[in-house]
Every structure is written in C-alpha cells, then in structure tokens.
Amino acid sequence: xxxxxxxxxxxxxxxLREGTCSCESVxxxxxxxxxxxxxxxxxxxVYSEEVLQRARQLDQRRADGQxxxxxxxxxxxxxxxxxxxxxxxxxxxxxxxxxxPLFHATVVxxxxxxxxxxxxxxxxxxxxxxxxxxxxxxxxVLNPLDExxxxxxxxxxxxxxVAAGLxxxxxxxxxxxxxxxxxxxxxxxxxxxxxxxISRHGLIAYASSFDxxxxxxxxxxxxxxxxxxxxxxxxxxxxxxxxAVPAYSKHLTSRRPWRMxxxxxxxxxxxxxxxxxxxxxxxxxxxxxxxxxxDGVDVDFLDYIVPAYYILTxxxxxxxxxxxxxxxxxxxxxxxxxxxxxxxxxxxSEGFGREVKKRIMLGTFVLSTxxxxxxxxxxxxxxxxxxxxxxxxxxxxxxxxxxxxPTTAFRFGEKSQDAVSMFLADIFTVYxxxxxxxxxxxxxxxxxxxxxxxxxxxxxxxxxxxxxxxCQRWYQ
Numbered sequence: 218x219x220x221x222x223x224x225x226x227x228x229x230x231x232x233l234r235e236g237t238c239s240c241e242s243v244x245x246x247x248x249x250x251x252x253x254x255x256x257x258x259x260x261x262x263v264y265s266e267e268v269l270q271r272a273r274q275l276d277q278r279r280a281d282g283q284x285x286x287x288x289x290x291x292x293x294x295x296x297x298x299x300x301x302x303x304x305x306x307x308x309x310x311x312x313x314x315x316x317x318p319l320f321h322a323t324v325v326x327x328x329x330x331x332x333x334x335x336x337x338x339x340x341x342x343x344x345x346x347x348x349x350x351x352x353x354x355x356x357x358v359l360n361p362l363d364e365x366x367x368x369x370x371x372x373x374x375x376x377x378x379v380a381a382g383l384x385x386x387x388x389x390x391x392x393x394x395x396x397x398x399x400x401x402x403x404x405x406x407x408x409x410x411x412x413x414x415i416s417r418h419g420l421i422a423y424a425s426s427f428d429x430x431x432x433x434x435x436x437x438x439x440x441x442x443x444x445x446x447x448x449x450x451x452x453x454x455x456x457x458x459x460x461a462v463p464a465y466s467k468h469l470t471s472r473r474p475w476r477m478x479x480x481x482x483x484x485x486x487x488x489x490x491x492x493x494x495x496x497x498x499x500x501x502x503x504x505x506x507x508x509x510x511x512d513g514v515d516v517d518f519l520d521y522i523v524p525a526y527y528i529l530t531x532x533x534x535x536x537x538x539x540x541x542x543x544x545x546x547x548x549x550x551x552x553x554x555x556x557x558x559x560x561x562x563x564x565x566s567e568g569f570g571r572e573v574k575k576r577i578m579l580g581t582f583v584l585s586t587x588x589x590x591x592x593x594x595x596x597x598x599x600x601x602x603x604x605x606x607x608x609x610x611x612x613x614x615x616x617x618x619x620x621x622x623p624t625t626a627f628r629f630g631e632k633s634q635d636a637v638s639m640f641l642a643d644i645f646t647v648y649x650x651x652x653x654x655x656x657x658x659x660x661x662x663x664x665x666x667x668x669x670x671x672x673x674x675x676x677x678x679x680x681x682x683x684x685x686x687x688c689q690r691w692y693q
Contacts, residue, residue, distance in 0.1 A: 221246040223385045225436040226291055233279065233290060240272035240279075240290035240334065247292050247336055251383050257359045259368075259377040261297045262305055263337040268292075275332055286332030287446055293328060294384040296375050297338040298345055299430070300419035301325050308421045309343040309353035309371075312541050312548045312568025322419020323454065324388060324430055324447040331446045336384050340374030343570045344538065345390050345423045347371045348398060348642050351633050352572040360403060363668060366626040369399030375433050376403040386434035386443055392423050393526055394621070394646025396431030397658035397673055402626035404660045404669035406688060408432045408440050411678045412653035413458040415444075416451035424533035427526075427650045437659075437689040441465035444681065463682055471686040474508045475615040477501075481513045483645060488623040493670050496662040497620055500672050500691075512614070518606060519644075521599045526647040528583050528596035534573075535580025541568065600651050607652040611677040616687065618674055619645045621658050625668035649675050657684040659692040 219242040223229065232238045248265055275290050295301060298308045300318035302325075307313045321329070328335060342352040350358040350373025360368040361381035368377040372389025376399030379387050389396040391409040400407025409431040417428055430447070434440045445466060450459040479501055484494055505511040543549035543564025550563040569577070583592040610617065622642055632639045649656040655678070660671045676683050 219243065219246050223382070223435070225438050226288070226385070226442050227438060229291070229385070230285075230289065240275040241269060243290065244268050244272040244292065244334060244336070247384060250381070251337070254361070254381050254383060257361055257364070257377055257381055258356050259340055259358055259374040259381060259383055260294065260337040261307065261340050261355050261374070264304065264335065268334050268336050271334055275334075278332075286330065287442060288328060288331040288333040291333045292336050292385045293333050293443075294337055294339045294375065294378045294387040295325065295335055296341050296372055296387070296389045298341060298390055298421040299325060299388060300421075301335065301338070304338065306338070306421070307354065308345070309341045309355060310568065310570065310573065311354045312565070313546075314354065314548065316546055318419070320419065323416035323451045325419065327447050339372070339378055339387060339389075341389075342371035342373070343573050344421065344534070345371040345392055345395055345428075346534070346572050346576055348394070348639055349627075349629075349633065350374065350399075351629065352570055354570065357629065360626050362403060363626065366628050366668065367402065369402035369626065371395040372399050372431075372433070376400055376405055376407070379403070379405055379433050379435060386432060386439050388447075389431050389433055390420060390423075391429050391431040391650065392427045392530060393643050393650050396433060397646050397656055398622055398643070400433055400658045401621035401660075401671045402668070404671075405433050405435060406437060406440055406692065407658040408444065408681070408684070409649060409656045410444065410448065410681055411458075411655045412650075413456055414655070414679060414681065415448050416454040416457045418451055418453035422533075422537040424530035425537060426533060427530055429650070437469060437685055437692065438466055440688075441469060441685050444685075458679065460679060465682055465685055468682055469686055469689040471683075471690065474510065475683070475687075476510045476613065477504060477616045477618055478512050478514045478610065478614040479618040480516055480519065482516065482519045483619050486519075486623070486644070488644065489620060490624050490664070492662075492664050493620055493623070493625070496670060497618070497672060500661050501618060514610065516606060518599065518603050522603070522648050522651060523644055525596040525599040525603070526643070526651055527579070528592050529600065531576045531580035532584050532593055533580070535577050535584060538569075538573070538577055541565065543568070603648070603651050604653070607654065615683060616674050616676055618672060619648070621645060621671050621673045625664045625666060625670050645673065654678055655681045655684055657688050659688045661692075
C-alpha cells in the first residue's frame with residue numbers, strides 16, 4: 218500500500234513523472250484515509266468508484282504521452298454548496314436532501330478541465346450559515362486536531378478534510394469568514410478572493426452580494442495554482458470580473474517592502490484572547506524588523522461591522538431561500554394539507570433547521586414595512602461608509618493585518634446557545650466581505666491549549682497576488 222504525504226502539487230507531479238506514484242495509487246490512499254477517519258464526519262458523499270476510474274484514465278493519458286492538465290490527478294474536495302452535475306447536493310439541509318443538480322458549477326467545470334480528481338462533497342453548516350459546523354443535517358464535523366472542538370464554519374468539512382489528510386486541498390465558500398476562520402481553527406491556509414474574482418455560478422446562495430468561493434490548503438503554491446484555474450470571467454455570472462487572471466503561482470516571490478496597517482481597536486478589543494494578541498504583536502514587530510512600514514490605525518466602523526453584516530446577509534438569505542417551497546424541488550411534507558400556503562409553511566418548517574429559520578425570520582423582519590428604513594437602509598449606508606474608508610486606507614497601505622478570530626477553536630456547545638457570542642466570533646472576518654476585498658489566513662502560532670491560531674492579511678480588490686506573496690514569505 219502506498220503511504221503518501223502531500224507536500225505540494227508540483228512535488229506530486231514530479232512523483233508522477235518519475236513513476237514513484239500514480240493517480241490511482243494516490244486516490245486509493247485518500248479513499249483509505251477517508252474510511253479510517255470517517256468519524257470526523259468531514260465528507261457527506263465520497264465518489265469512490267468514479268474517482269478510481271478517472272484516476273486510471275489519467276494514468277493512461279500520462280502513459281500515452283498526452284499533455285497534462287494543470288491539476289492533473291490533484292485530489293480535491295468541494296463544499297456541499299457547489300453544484301456537481303448528477304451528484305447529490307444538500308447544502309447541509311434536509312430541504313435538499315435528495316437534490317441532484319443538472320449542471321456543473323463553473324469552478325467544478327474548470328477543475329475537471331484541468332484533470333483534478335473531485336473525491337467527494339464536504340460537510341458544512343446548513344446553507345453556509347454558521348461559525349462552528351454544528352448546524353448540518355448530516356451532523357457536526359469534528360476538528361481533527363482536537364475532536365472535542367469545532368473545526369470552524371461554515372466550511373468546517375472543507376477545513377477538517379485537508380487537516381486530516383483526506384484530500385490535498387478543498388473548496389469552500391466565504392460569506393463572512395467561512396473559509397478563513399475554519400482555516401485558522403485547523404491550522405491551514407484559507408484564501409477568500411475579491412468579490413467577483415471567481416464565478417458564483419453553481420454556488421448555492423446564502424447572501425449573493427457577500428458570497429465568494431474560496432480555497433483551503435497546506436501550501437501557498439497549491440492555493441495559487443488552484444486560484445489560477447478557477448478564477449476569471451464567466452458568461453454565467455454577471456458579477457464576475459473580466460480582468461485577466463495573473464499567473465499567481467509564478468509570482469510568489471517578493472522581497473520589496475510593503476506598507477502595512479493594523480487596526481488598533483482590533484488588537485485592543487476585549488474579546489481577543491491575550492495569547493492571540495501577543496502572537497499578532499510579535500508578527501507585526503517581526504515585519505517592522507524586516508523593513509516593512511507597520512502602522513497602527515484607528516477606524517470608525519469596527520463596532521458597526523457585525524450588526525451591518527447580519528442585517529444585510531439575513532435580508533439576502535430571506536430572499537434567496539424563498540425558492541425552497543416544496544413544490545419545484547426539495548423536501549415536500551407528506552402531511553395532508555388543504556391549501557398551498559399550508560404546504561409551503563409545513564414543508565419549510567420540516568426542511569429548514571433552527572439556525573436557518575432564525576436567519577430567515579431576521580431577514581424578513583428587517584425587510585418588512587416600517588423597519589426597512591430603520592435597519593436595512595441604515596446597514597447599507599454603513600456598508601458604503603466601510604467601503605469608502607477602506608478605499609482611503611489602501612491609498613496609503615498595501616496590506617491590512619487583523620486577527621482571524623477572538624479565540625482558538627472552541628469546544629462543541631460552548632457558543633451554540635449564545636447567538637450574540639457566536640455572531641461576535643465573526644467580528645474580524647466579516648469586514649473583508651462587507652468591503653468586497655480579498656483576505657488570506659495563515660498560521661502564526663500555537664496556543665497553550667494546543668490549538669493553532671493565525672493572522673489575516675487583507676489587500677485591495679483584485680490584489681490576491683500580494684496576499685499570496687505574503688503568505689509564501691511568512692508562512693512557508
């Protein structure tokens with residue numbers, strides 16, 4: 218049996234060319250790992266036979282001397298909110314338990330074109346709503362670094378699968394930190410690109426003006442190579458940018474000094490764990506010693522970030538989830554009912570989980586007559602103020618530095634009964650989504666409780682290259 222340990226895509230491809238491994242043997246390795254680690258509950262479905270058949274075909278292509286795709290044989294998992302034609306897609310919800318999409322998401326199409334092996338769908342909080350992966354119809358996901366703790370959310374399965382060695386890299390979605398926070402909790406790299414950098418076609422919507430597909434991995438090089446493949450213009454998504462996609466993986470080395478700023482209010486925030494604060498301060502001191510400009514800045518909007526985010530995202534969720542009515546697709550109640558309204562109510566009551574119901578009701582409330590101006594309109598004004606101030610900051614700085622989370626991965630049940638505490642866990646990550654800018658998380662230390670923690674770097678829109686260069690410079 219092959220014992221394979223993934224280091225990078227480039228090293229893997231070297232092994233394939235030298236004959237020290239094959240796509241099939243590596244696929245078998247990962248399938249065996251998934252079987253032995255099934256209690257982590259990271260995967261919803263595993264495409265065993267399909268993956269093995271495709272791996273054999275790729276091995277034959279190589280033997281025939283045919284040109285290889287950029288992700289030839291790379292084993293990737295996709296979050297259970299991304300459409301893969303003919304494969305079950307549930308978004309972690311009973312309302313979609315038996316749904317099978319009729320088309321590929323654009324990112325899936327591009328992965329397959331470059332010969333990636335999609336090994337399975339990854340567990341997540343229902344409709345990507347959550348920060349702990351405790352809200353899934355498939356059950357909670359365990360953090361492989363400490364199975365008593367959460368892996369983060371909503372892309373908890375995406376992070377746990379990479380951390381546990383069940384795939385080489387994974388795709389998640391990030392609406393308010395759902396790639397970066399799980400990466401932080403599981404000791405990984407997590408990239409949320411700019412809004413519009415990657416097509417959202419085929420991504421189950423939570424909040425359409427916030428959602429962005431992101432990448433989790435152990436290697437900056439891997440994240441860069443996957444981004445090159447899945448980013449770029451798409452006729453199926455009117456919000457995606459038509460800008461050319463840089464060769465990110467070819468430009469990871471940079472030695473020029475950068476102008477960096479950190480938010481004083483973030484490092485002084487009472488919710489921030491003292492050890493994470495000290496780790497962030499050490500990181501910033503080290504950057505200053507390297508010759509970078511490092512300034513503390515005061516911002517006006519930190520206290521408004523979480524309220525504005527939850528008002529706007531729940532409003533969009535209320536609208537997006539109205540389509541799940543038990544008529545066209547999804548769960549339909551078997552109760553004998555006498556009206557269409559009763560059918561809608563009962564099907565949605567049975568199909569949606571508690572967290573999703575709560576957010577739908579919050580969103581419906583802020584959009585209702587008499588409250589729209591007081592809540593939704595004000596939140597939109599706050600968002601615009603955040604965008605404007607962010608734009609001003611990037612006139613003076615190349616990077617903004619923030620913690621990812623106030624704490625390391627917390628224990629199951631620790632925050633699930635306290636909605637305010639759970640919402641505040643997003644205080645440092647939702648900012649990037651409100652502003653539409655890219656962010657990357659990478660590990661910088663280990664807490665005395667044994668869990669990793671990282672730092673978050675943010676850049677101006679479509680400046681993913683500088684984030685990847687920073688990650689390569691300071692983490693690898």
